[in-house]
Amino acid sequence: MAKLPVEIEKIIEQYGPKLNYPPKEGYHGNDEPDKVVNTHCCFCGMQCGIQLLVKDNKVVGFDPWMKFPFNEGRLCPKGVQRYMQNNHEDRLLSSIERVEGEGFRDITWDKAMDKTVSGIKRIQSTYGNDSFAMLSGVSLTNEKSYLIGKFARVALKTKNLDYNGRLCMVSAGAGNKKAFGLDRGSNNYSDLEHAEVIIVAGANISETFPTLTHWIWKARDKGAKLIVIDPRVIPLARTADLHLDVKPGTDSALYGAMLNYLVQNDLLDHDFIDNYTSGFDQTIDSVKEYSLEWAEEVTGIKKEKIKEAAELWGRAKTSFLLHARGIEHHSKGVDNVLGCINLVLATGRIGRPYCGYATITGQGNGQGGREHGHKCDQLPGNRDIENPEHRKYISEVWGIDEKDMPGKGLTAYEIIEAIHKGEIKGLLSICFNPLVSLPNSNYVREALDKLEFYACIDFFLNETARHADIVFAGSLQEEEEGTTTSAEGRVIKINKAVDPPGEARTDTSIILELAKRLGVEDKFTYENSEAIFNELRIASKGGTADYYGITYQRIVDEMGVYWPCPEIGHPGTPRLWEDKKFKTPDGKAHFNPAPYRPPGEVTDEEYPVVLTTGRVVSQYLSGTQTRRIGKLVDQYPEPLVEIHPEMAEKFGIRQRELVKVKTRRGEGIFPANIVDTIRTDTVFIPYHWPGKKSVNLLTPGTLDPISKIPEFKVCACKLEPMGEIAGDSHFSKAYQSP
Numbered sequence: 001m002a003k004l005p006v007e008i009e010k011i012i013e014q015y016g017p018k019l020n021y022p023p024k025e026g027y028h029g030n031d032e033p034d035k036v037v038n039t040h041c042c043f044c045g046m047q048c049g050i051q052l053l054v055k056d057n058k059v060v061g062f063d064p065w066m067k068f069p070f071n072e073g074r075l076c077p078k079g080v081q082r083y084m085q086n087n088h089e090d091r092l093l094s095s096i097e098r099v100e101g102e103g104f105r106d107i108t109w110d111k112a113m114d115k116t117v118s119g120i121k122r123i124q125s126t127y128g129n130d131s132f133a134m135l136s137g138v139s140l141t142n143e144k145s146y147l148i149g150k151f152a153r154v155a156l157k158t159k160n161l162d163y164n165g166r167l168c169m170v171s172a173g174a175g176n177k178k179a180f181g182l183d184r185g186s187n188n189y190s191d192l193e194h195a196e197v198i199i200v201a202g203a204n205i206s207e208t209f210p211t212l213t214h215w216i217w218k219a220r221d222k223g224a225k226l227i228v229i230d231p232r233v234i235p236l237a238r239t240a241d242l243h244l245d246v247k248p249g250t251d252s253a254l255y256g257a258m259l260n261y262l263v264q265n266d267l268l269d270h271d272f273i274d275n276y277t278s279g280f281d282q283t284i285d286s287v288k289e290y291s292l293e294w295a296e297e298v299t300g301i302k303k304e305k306i307k308e309a310a311e312l313w314g315r316a317k318t319s320f321l322l323h324a325r326g327i328e329h330h331s332k333g334v335d336n337v338l339g340c341i342n343l344v345l346a347t348g349r350i351g352r353p354y355c356g357y358a359t360i361t362g363q364g365n366g367q368g369g370r371e372h373g374h375k376c377d378q379l380p381g382n383r384d385i386e387n388p389e390h391r392k393y394i395s396e397v398w399g400i401d402e403k404d405m406p407g408k409g410l411t412a413y414e415i416i417e418a419i420h421k422g423e424i425k426g427l428l429s430i431c432f433n434p435l436v437s438l439p440n441s442n443y444v445r446e447a448l449d450k451l452e453f454y455a456c457i458d459f460f461l462n463e464t465a466r467h468a469d470i471v472f473a474g475s476l477q478e479e480e481e482g483t484t485t486s487a488e489g490r491v492i493k494i495n496k497a498v499d500p501p502g503e504a505r506t507d508t509s510i511i512l513e514l515a516k517r518l519g520v521e522d523k524f525t526y527e528n529s530e531a532i533f534n535e536l537r538i539a540s541k542g543g544t545a546d547y548y549g550i551t552y553q554r555i556v557d558e559m560g561v562y563w564p565c566p567e568i569g570h571p572g573t574p575r576l577w578e579d580k581k582f583k584t585p586d587g588k589a590h591f592n593p594a595p596y597r598p599p600g601e602v603t604d605e606e607y608p609v610v611l612t613t614g615r616v617v618s619q620y621l622s623g624t625q626t627r628r629i630g631k632l633v634d635q636y637p638e639p640l641v642e643i644h645p646e647m648a649e650k651f652g653i654r655q656r657e658l659v660k661v662k663t664r665r666g667e668g669i670f671p672a673n674i675v676d677t678i679r680t681d682t683v684f685i686p687y688h689w690p691g692k693k694s695v696n697l698l699t700p701g702t703l704d705p706i707s708k709i710p711e712f713k714v715c716a717c718k719l720e721p722m723g724e725i726a727g728d729s730h731f732s733k734a735y736q737s738p
């Protein structure tokens with residue numbers, strides 16, 4: 001691999017990564033593929049079935065996998081292009097090391113391992129085990145997630161392990177545990193088809209989970225009423241029966257007022273509340289002053305619309321509520337989730353056909369990844385790392401003394417803060433790009449440069465990896481066998497299609513080799529991924545996320561198996577709570593008070609505009625993969641700032657004009673996209689880009705006190721028009737107004 005220049009960040013910031021469009025080599029349809037591999041998309045939590053076409057050990061195309069029951073062959077724009085990264089010329093083909101003043105150069109695997117292990121041992125012997133941290137990601141399989149959790153605790157012997165799911169599902173998970181004692185959406189998505197009323201809160205489904213839209217359309221075809229809660233008129237809202245354009249940061253006020261309306265008008269399921277729940281009186285007391293008039297003032301939604309939403313929800317016979325990051329990326333994300341759950345419990349529509357509640361998983365294995373290993377407070381089976389019985393059980397599975405099991409560590413953003421404090425000196429990361437993903441990215445960049453040693457495992461040189469001392473060339477999803485767990489709780493099979501190219505190696509082999517060199521080879525004796533999964537099954541047995549009855553063969557034969565599945569003969573659990581036996585200490589579903597409180601940062605005279613962030617249809621997370629696929633880049637090449645015409649007129653901003661957006665943390669310049677599909681007091685910028693195009697230069701590090709998720713969805717900003725109209729290089733033709 002050629003040496004990279006010293007000023008690589010400036011070059012990539014200016015020109016971007018190389019684009020695989022069209023592919024320069026590979027299958028062009030002239031020859032039959034060598035094999036067709038049934039597997040799943042590597043992107044979002046829908047985990048759509050797909051068939052990869054392989055020719056000469058390269059993924060060269062795809063076919064729809066019509067038999068997989070969730071997507072039935074349907075794929076989104078990202079899904080139909082996902083195969084193109086396999087032959088990409090940016091692919092890391094060997095491990096590299098950073099040389100001060102020179103850039104990166106190739107390094108042998110042996111030397112890369114030696115330098116990494118030496119760096120780990122030096123730092124830990126000098127500063128203690130917890131001075132070395134690990135960050136992981138939930139685009140990895142269940143097997144890798146489990147392996148990394150064990151590796152961090154047994155080989156690194158550090159408590160400071162966390163993952164990029166901290167930026168995704170942790171508020172939903174915390175809320176689900178509080179209410180139900182178990183962290184999983186309650187239904188498979190086919191239950192949507194017969195729901196009379198559907199609420200979609202903070203989830204831009206048509207752009208971020210397009211294949212899920214099918215199930216909502218099926219319900220609409222049968223007459224279902226659709227309520228969309230979002231500050232923008234997202235595509236799904238354009239045909240909704242009711243769109244509630246909530247002011248960012250006020251979601252809990254809306255749900256509290258709706259709950260109060262249900263109580264005042266006796267739109268409740270008293271039998272369900274009395275027999276199967278607890279905490280109702282305290283919760284109702286916390287919202288008794290939440291009138292429709294008060295809610296209108298706080299949320300900016302007309303009281304008549306709030307009343308209509310409560311009436312539709314309260315009088316339905318069947319219903320389904322879905323939410324995603326729009327209500328979770330807040331300093332009160334857990335409260336927002338609990339507010340939604342309270343509406344579901346008050347009407348008793350859970351645990352029976354066509355009645356459900358779902359937390360939409362954003363990342364590929366966001367569900368399974370948070371169940372079995374690389375979360376700072378969690379052990380396999382979704383066990384609590386501070387629970388003595390849980391610690392004892394997992395220690396026995398791993399063959400270590402319980403006293404040697406590290407305790408609860410720091411969360412992802414807290415690890416960055418600890419680096420600034422000098423408490424963490426070294427870092428190993430895999431499948432995580434915190435320089436783009438975390439808030440306050442200037443602060444993150446400074447932290448990376450303070451590390452005494454940093455090693456990274458990835459298949460592309462992402463923005464964070466450019467700060468690493470060693471970068472191991474890892475594997476794509478299709479280069480290693482394993483399982484993932486979809487947003488429905490369905491455990492599915494990832495089949496290996498090709499080998500890693502060049503000298504790249506599988507992620508699993510890299511972790512196992514590091515464990516060997518750290519002196520714990522006897523604890524990591526796995527012949528293959530299935531052997532890891534079989535240990536995971538044992539480790540999860542008896543936990544709330546119980547996979548014990550799931551095997552590779554069952555997954556293949558049954559097109560996936562829903563957990564919990566505690567025994568081999570168990571059918572799996574597509575719909576939770578049909579027995580009304582919740583996993584809480586008292587066996588009941590818990591109402592939880594979720595009183596309204598303002599967001600961590602509110603607007604003022606200096607910063608008068610609300611800034612919110614989110615995704616676009618053609619890009620995924622930090623864009624490491626999708627920003628390298630030309631057709632996806634063409635669709636939305638760089639971030640735009642969406643501004644309502646009234647706000648644009650107020651600030652004198654023209655369509656396509658470059659606008660400086662400033663917050664208390666930083667500033668960025670973005671082309672204006674003037675649209676009437678956003679609140680008049682709010683601007684929106686997507687977050688998939690690095691460097692000066694990163695909206696996370698602007699976002700705050702305010703965390704939810706329970707989930708420790710950052711408040712990406714609301715902060716205060718000001719706008720300054722630059723007087724220059726952006727050229728086509730600054731503005732997607734697909735998003736230009738006529």
